[in-house]
Amino acid sequence: MAEALTIARPYAEAAFKLAAETKKVKEWSGALSRLATVMKADVATELLDNPNIDRAQAAAIVSEAAGKLDKHQKNFVQVLADNGRLAQLPDIAALFEQSRDRHENVLEATIESAFELTDAQKAAIVDTLKKRFGKGIKATTTVNPELIGGVSIQIGDEVIDASVRGKLSQLAASLTK
DSSP states (O other), X not given: OHHHHXXXXXXXXXXXXXXXXXXXXXXXXXXHHHHHHHHHSHHHHXXXXXXXXXXXXXXXXXXXXXXXXXXXXXXXXXXXXXXTOGGGHXXXXXXXXXXXXXXXXXXXXXXXXXXXXXXXXXXXXXXXXXXXXXSEEEEEEEEOGGGOSEEEEEETTEXXXXXXXXXXXXXXXXXXX
8 A cells, every 4th residue: 555655646746736836726636536436446447457458548548437637637647547557546636635635724534423423513523623723624424333422533643532432441541550
């Protein structure tokens, strides 16, 4: 996995640099997302493994399957195909999104709760995180019944554990000291 990210990083950085310079970050984000979806399909693996399809044909097929792409995006796909890197498109798209988040001053948060959160609860948590970190928050939520109650939030390397399970673990640790 680390090797794949190392391979994908320069392509993601180049795509982001071009997108930022042309002020088309949102368009590139959508295009890379569609391209990544195409490359995650089983048929894409068959396409790349087919010896009867050359790299130019593969680039054309992938570009067509991804829908509307501008000239620069099609050239980007062609460069990836020429270098045998079409399979890295999902990693390139993910790294591009990380660059976009940094550029737009947005942090990605994973909110884990014991029960499904209402929209109001999610909005309240996101507002609190915005105030705490002074940045925009892109939140995803998951349900984990093992938390018993409360929430556990991960932003980057930081974890905010306000779950019942976390409190019980802290209590157990303090009692064993």
